[in-house]
Amino acid sequence: MNTASLALWIALCAPQDPLLEVPVAPSSWTVMTDADALGNSARVELRGPNDAYTFSVGAFGRFSWPFGALSDQDAFFVGNVVVIPDHLRYSDVFEGGWGVALEGSINLFTPMQGGGARHGPPSSAGGLKAGLYVSLQRDTYEGDRVSEGAAFVDPEDLNLTCGFIGVNVITDMGAGSYGQAHVGAGIARFESVSARVSLIGGGDDKQEMIQDSQEFAMEFRYRFTARVSPIGLTGGLGFRYTSSPEEGDGNLGDLLDAHPFWTFDVDFGVELGF
Numbered sequence: 523m524n525t526a527s528l529a530l531w532i533a534l535c536a537p538q539d540p541l542l543e544v545p546v547a548p549s550s551w552t553v554m555t556d557a558d559a560l561g562n563s564a565r566v567e568l569r570g571p572n573d574a575y576t577f578s579v580g581a582f583g584r585f586s587w588p589f590g591a592l593s594d595q596d597a598f599f600v601g602n603v604v605v606i607p608d609h610l611r612y613s614d615v616f617e618g619g620w621g622v623a624l625e626g627s628i629n630l631f632t633p634m635q636g637g638g639a640r641h642g643p644p645s646s647a648g649g650l651k652a653g654l655y656v657s658l659q660r661d662t663y664e665g666d667r668v669s670e671g672a673a674f675v676d677p678e679d680l681n682l683t684c685g686f687i688g689v690n691v692i693t694d695m696g697a698g699s700y701g702q703a704h705v706g707a708g709i710a711r712f713e714s715v716s717a718r719v720s721l722i723g724g725g726d727d728k729q730e731m732i733q734d735s736q737e738f739a740m741e742f743r744y745r746f747t748a749r750v751s752p753i754g755l756t757g758g759l760g761f762r763y764t765s766s767p768e769e770g771d772g773n774l775g776d777l778l779d780a781h782p783f784w785t786f787d788v789d790f791g792v793e794l795g796f
Contacts, residue, residue, distance in 0.1 A: 577628055578626070578629065578754075578793050578794060578795045579626050579793070579794055580625045580754075580791050580792060581623070581791055581792060582623040582624075582790065583620070583622055583623075583789065583790060584620070584621050584622075584788060584790070585620055585621075585787060586760075586762070586785040586788075587613070587618040587785060587787070588613055588616050588618070588619075588680075588783060588784065588785050589611065589612060589613050589784050590781045590782055590783050591610070591780075591781040592611060592612060592614075592615065592780055593610040593778050593779055594779065610778070612783060614668040615665060615666055615668055615717075616664065616665060616666060616679075616680050617664045619661050619662050619680075620662060621659060621662070622659070622660055623657055623658065623659040623789070624657070625655055625657045626655065626656050627654065627656075627690055628653050628654050629653035630651060630653050651691070651692045652689060652691050652692070653690050654688070654689060655688060656686065656687045657684075657685070657686045657687075657741075658683075658684075658685050660681075660682070660684075661682045661683075661684075661785070662679055662681050662682075663679060663682070664679050665677035665678050665715070665717070669720075672720060674718075674719070674726075675718075675719055675731075675774075676717055676718040676726075677716070677717035677731050678715050678716050680712070680713070680732070681713040682712055682764075682783075683710070683711045684708060684710045684711070684739050684762070684764070685709055686706035686707065687707070688704060688705050688706025688707060688708075689704075689705055689706070690702050690703065690704045690705075691703045698748060699746070699748045700746075700747055700749075701744065701746050701747075702744070702745045702746075702747060703744045704742070704743040704745075704760075705740075705741075705742055706740065706741050707738070707739070707740050708739050708740075708741075709736055709739060710736070710737050710738070710739035710765075711734075711735070711737075712732055712733075712734065712737065712768075713734060714732060714733055714770070715731045715732040715770075716728055716729065716730050716770070717774060719774050729772045729774040730770025730774065731769075731770045731774055731775065732767045732768065732780070733770050733775075735768035737764050737766070737767060738765045739762065739764040739765070740762070740763045741760055741761065741763070742761045742762075743759070743761075743789075744758050744759055744760075745758030746758060747793065752794055752795040754794075756790070756792070757788075757790040757791075758788075758789055759786075759788055760789060761786055761787075762784065762785045762787070763783075763784055764782060764783045766780040766781055766783070767780055767783060
């Protein structure tokens with residue numbers, strides 16, 4: 523037996539601590555060795571880095587209800603031409619609407635250990651974990667005619683586009699499920715809305731109700747997700763706030779004193795973890 527063979531035989535037979543970890547290189551690969559108490563057998567295993575799912579994308583559909591005030595005052599007459607109903611609200615002139623959202627998130631967590639392969643954001647210690655998300659959203663609210671006596675307002679549909687960036691906090695519930703709370707801030711874009719309004723002398727006229735405008739926006743959302751492999755089914759509730767949109771030019775716009783635009787929604791969707 524030459525010297526090299528003798529050295530290898532001694533190394534394999536020497537007693538070793540169970541599951542002794544020997545770093546191979548700073549590349550995060552690790553050599554795992556194991557042997558019995560007498561050193562009569564040995565196992566060598568190369569273990570790669572944790573393949574945690576740190577990025578996910580999702581698509582969501584939702585139904586939301588608007589609320590807030592368009593005018594807090596009584597009926598007005600402007601130049602003996604236009605009349606509007608008392609105390610006009612967003613919910614008076616816009617029905618609940620459908621919307622869609624696309625989201626991407628970076629989740630700062632490690633996989634659950636000891637329970638087999640797990641995907642998504644459960645953590646090794648449970649509890650709370652945090653991450654960042656971005657969201658692009660689009661909603662349409664159908665215009666709804668509202669009247670009071672001879673006065674009426676009959677608007678077009680309201681289209682709203684929002685973009686958010688914020689923080690999500692993840693609660694590991696075990697068994698492949700988790701809760702996720704979002705708090706984000708961003709920009710909302712209101713597209714121009716015109717409306718037909720009553721005239722004092724009879725008939726009606728089309729006037730601008732809301733101008734194209736970009737406003738500050740925030741959202742608060744909580745979802746529950748059940749994940750199977752890298753795919754998760756999710757559903758939740760959300761509140762969204764946007765600053766007051768710009769009132770339209772003309773008599774109708776002059777009558778309005780738009781307050782912040784709020785929505786409450788229920789959403790459902792699918793997430794894919796990478």
